[in-house]
Amino acid sequence: MRYKDTGEVHMDFHLATNETIEYVLSEYGQDFLAELFRRTAQNVYRDIYNGLKSGNSQKLIEHWSYYYTREKGAFIITEGANEVSFHVTECPAVRHLLANKIPVNREFYLQMELMNNAWSEDTPFNIETSVLSEGEYTMTIRRTSNDSQ
Template sequence: MANVHKDFHGALSYGIEYLHERSGDEGVRAFFSGLAGTVYRPLVEDLRKRGLPALREHWQRIFDLEGGVIAFEMQGDALVLTVHRCPAIAHMREQGYAIAPNFCEHTRIVNDAICKAAGYAASVEYNQVEGRCVQRFWKAAS
């Protein structure tokens, strides 16, 4: 089982703030988009190969490890992930860490990059204050 050290969410939040301060929205987007070709390359390949079940299994594993509260449903051909309790936001609040104002944007950027690289598309609507979001994933029109 993977080791879970949730303070890393706080460090990531500081990293987002730092990037934004130094290079604005474009810098944040450039950095996090690039992760699809490195950190998330295995997920991209799995998504391309197996489709939406790969994403569903990824999210299930991650949120189980971190103790998030989520639900899945299919809406037509789209996989919908509803996060009722984001473990990152919850932990940072519990520990009193500063949370970058644009923290949740990294989810949009990383999801977009992963999906685009695999021939899929994504959207997210979030409420960062409440630590909730709805993420959607579907196969992009070819």
């Protein structure tokens, strides 16, 4: 896996991300934030994006699994005929925000939606992000066509 940090996990990264998202939204708007996440998903995480474009979602599942395990999150992966669901039952980022008495607002979850939308752009997949409750959500990668780019 190309994107694999092995140093100490500094959970305050999530505090900084939370504040940055709020700032970018208030100063530049959602379209600008979406473009930032599109570039991140498709350029920084190019291997994952290219895998999705070629019809393979395994690199994305491996990426999610690695980071949620590394940060001691809880998740369940279920696979169906044309989809894979990554159900997060305890989000480590949300847990850290709450432990530091930082409110978790809708914009925090927006980052996942924007990344997933960008990852699925021009691929044979749709990635649906469903927030179920605070710190619990499902990201479902669903094959929408057999075409690969």
